[in-house]
């Protein structure tokens with residue numbers, strides 16, 4: 001049986017190779033950028049006035065001039081005006097071009113205006129004040145955004161400002177989310193005493209949705225031939241499949257065998273972890289991947305966040321973020337397995353404290369509502385002390 005680290009490394013050596021597509025700017029938030037974006041002009045594109053007031057030639061101030069004749073007004077959105085005499089001033093508005101012949105802006109708060117004159121009432125004026133100089137933030141042609149970044153609202157602003165109406169982004173893997181099991185019925189159905197509603201695929205699809213990843217749900221029975229026929233079709237249509245259930249030792253746990261019979265070669269089966277020991281992972285020669293997650297709901301859930309999430313980000317060119325939290329209470333776990341301890345977290349003066357709330361085992365998915373994620377307790381030890389910082393796998397935004 002392989003370790004969590006080995007399993008995770010194996011998965012990360014079978015990445016999806018994303019192709020790209022172009023989307024309208026307004027659909028791009030949350031996507032992964034697939035092209036460099038350069039400044040189409042200087043940032044800012046002209047000397048930009050940053051305060052409402054008057055623009056003057058600083059030399060005049062230096063020579064002792066305090067009262068200026070107002071020649072006119074330069075509003076934002078108007079072509080650049082020119083000051084005709086260095087003895088005069090132009091009223092200027094925030095966002096306007098700095099008029100030619102001026103280099104300094106004095107705000108209204110520091111003026112006494114008696115039309116048609118403005119008198120500066122303060123002593124501390126500096127050359128170039130209240131002017132955002134052309135190219136100060138970035139020069140034309142400079143790379144503003146590089147590929148492989150998740151587009152947040154901040155990047156959308158940058159894209160908009162350089163005129164990108166259409167953005168090239170990376171495609172996520174086309175993914176089928178498959179529940180298997182004869183005991184499972186649809187959410188809208190009333191289960192018979194021996195049946196349960198299927199929840200795992202809804203949880204996975206929802207988790208994917210929070211990442212901007214679309215999953216198509218399927219439900220397959222515990223019947224080898226049907227499984228084979230259906231999975232064959234699904235594998236043709238999708239880049240990856242995420243299955244839940246049917247991977248353990250049961251008489252009807254057919255998933256690994258059927259996947260192998262369809263050319264999805266086993267990379268590993270079983271990981272020294274709790275929950276989720278029966279995890280199976282395979283890949284086909286064409287680069288399709290199959291994650292067969294153990295059916296117990298907490299296992300399915302944990303395996304998605306611990307293994308599939310980093311696989312997705314790495315595939316898209318983004319380094320997955322490793323978070324840590326501090327164990328708030330002593331905890332003991334004896335078996336020689338990596339234990340994914342359910343914890344709720346609280347921020348205590350900048351330190352993320354993790355409070356164990358182990359729940360009633362991997363079938364007790366109602367416990368997930370009380371927790372925020374999993375703390376990864378290494379296999380090598382069984383005693384964990386309050387105050388220890390450990391890898392934390394969050395699932396809440």
Ligand SMILES: Nc1nc2c(c(=O)[nH]1)N[C@H]1C(S)=C(S)[C@@H](COP(=O)(O)OP(=O)(O)OC[C@H]3O[C@@H](n4cnc5c(N)ncnc54)[C@H](O)[C@@H]3O)O[C@H]1N2
Nearest residue numbers: 179181198199200201245246247248249253294295296299
């Ligand atoms: N002899 C052994 N038995 C089991 C072992 C083992 O090592 N030896 N491992 C146990 C562990 S750990 C787990 S986890 C489960 C994994 O089982 P499967 O992946 O084969 O999953 P199923 O048998 O199909 O189902 C397990 C459990 O989960 C429920 N389930 C399945 N799918 C869903 C769904 N979509 N929504 C809600 N609940 C679901 C299912 O009804 C079962 O109760 O095996 C142990 N056994």
Ligand code: MOO
Nearest residue numbers: 275276296299362
């Ligand atoms: O993974 Mo199993 O969920 O330990 O019960």
Ligand SMILES: [Mg+2]
Nearest residue numbers: 246248250253
């Ligand atoms: Mg089973």
